[in-house]
Amino acid sequence: MTQVSAVPSAAPSSEPPPQMQDRxxxxxxxxxxxxxQALYVAAKLDVADALADGPRDIEALAGEVGADPTALARFLRALVSAGVFAEPSPGRFELNGPAEYLRSSVPNTHKYIAILHGEEAYAACAEVLHTAHTGRPAFDVVYGKPYFSYIAGDPKARATFDAAMGRETAVPLVVAQCDFGAEGTVVDVGGGVGALLAAVLVDRPGLTGVLFDLPESSDAAREHLAGLGLAARVRVVGGTAFDSVPAGGDVYTISRVLHDFDDEQVLTILGNVRSAMSPSARLMVFDALLTERPGFNPGRMADLGMLMVLGGRYRTEAEMRDLLSRAGFRVTEVRHARDADPRAESVLEAVPA
Ligand SMILES: C[S@@+](CC[C@H](N)C(=O)[O-])C[C@H]1O[C@@H](n2cnc3c(N)ncnc32)[C@H](O)[C@@H]1O
Structure with missing residues (x-):
């Protein structure tokens, strides 16, 4: 057994001994x-927005966001110690670089994903041992049904999900490297509120879109697209990709969807996309790919979330290629995100084999 040494009273150097670093x-x-959860509190109570104009004393800050001042100060100090927010003088808090990403309106805000992770996904972790023993999602035990069925019956949870998906990085950055053609129809499968279609259509007046997603997201999608002036160019279709996918597209896109599902489910979805496609149509699958990068690997964390909440998984490029091939596709190109993309998303382009 490893002996844990006591903290020396007068350390010879400021570096902690190795065992302390391990602990x-x-x-x-x-x-x-x-x-x-502290991050969730800050995000949910709009603390970063309340600090957007400069440092605030905790009493005024807590009053504005509806928190208990002492409790809020303790949450914020925990975050300060982890590098988020700053406390320039006792009881006075301000934004720092990381805290900026908790503001509502900054590009690529993480506020909404911090809220998403802090609610049902967090509560689902209470049954994590079920996942460890069975490989099945803890979420289903805690909530009695799979995640997407649950949020279908809870408009607030669905809105939280849509807000997170649409905001963190609205569209995979690698979309900018793809050729969608100048004319034709793009069918986005599991397209959420339509962020990807909007990004593709806005500069390509010859393209129209079909946004396909679960029926409960249709209203939010229509509202989002109408707000962008794209209502006339995008047909919103509600349904499940486990049954079928709209036919007639020249390009099919599936963005950040396949990681939500296990291999059998992915094969069903890809099979239905394959059936909907004409021989000349193309498929683009956008997703983060697992890599063996050393050190902290965000992909491995996201993969755990998929395991516990959805029963899905992130995959390596080889695993994605294998699934596409088994579903009747031939991969023609794989483009990887440029270094500046914090989510490291790639696109696999494929055609019917
Ligand atoms: C992680 S989100 C990705 C949203 C968007 N494509 C993006 O890139 O941000 C997964 C999407 O798949 C949709 N989805 C889940 N199950 C589905 C199904 N059976 N058929 C169609 N869409 C589904 C969800 O409603 C959600 O909008």
């Missing part, structure tokens, strides 16, 4: 759940 790694991780 610090575990301690930081053990507090991860609470830290995530």
């Amino acid at each position: 610090a790694v575990i301690m930081r991780l053990m507090f991860g759940a609470w830290l995530q």
Whole structure:
């Protein structure tokens, strides 16, 4: 058994001894759940927005966001110690670089994903051992049904999900590297509120779109597209890709959808896309691909979320290629995100084999 030495009273250097560094790694991780909840509090109560004009005393800040001042100060100090927000003088808080990403309106805001992770997805972790023992989602045990069925019956949860999907990085950055053609129809399968279609159509007046997603997201999608002046160019179709996918597209896109599902489900979805496609149509699958990068690997964290909440998984490029091939596609090109993309999303382009 490893002997844990006591903290020396007068350390010869400011560097902690190796065992202390190891313990610090575990301690930081053990507090991860609470830290995530502190982030959730800050996001849900709009704390970063309330600090947008400069530092505030905790009393005024708490009053504005509807929090208990002492409790809010403790949440914020925990975040400050982890590098989010700053406390320039006791009881006075301000934004720093990371905290800027909790503001509502900054590009690529993480506020809405912090809220998404802090609600049902967090509560689902209470049954994590079910996932460890069975490989099945803890969410289903806690909520009695799969995630997408649950949010179908809870408009507030669905709105939280749509807000997170539409905002963090509205569209995979690698979309800019793709050739959609100048004319024809793009069918976006699992297209959410239509962020990807909007990005593609806005500069290509010869293209029209079909947004296909679960029926409960149709209203939010129509509203979003109408707000962008694209209502006339996009047909919103509600349905499930497990049954069928709208036919007639020249390009089919599936963005950030396949990681929500297990391999059998992915094969069903891809099979239905394949059936809907003409021989000349093309498919573009956008997703983050798992890599073996050393050190902290956000893909591995996101993969855990898929495991516990949805029963899905992130995949390597080889695994994606294998699924596409088994579903009757031939991969023609794989483009990887440029370094500046924090989500490291790639696109696999394929045609019917
Ligand atoms: C992670 S979101 C991705 C949204 C969007 N494509 C993007 O890139 O941000 C997954 C989407 O798949 C949709 N979805 C889930 N199950 C589906 C199904 N059976 N058929 C069609 N869409 C589905 C969800 O409603 C959601 O909008």
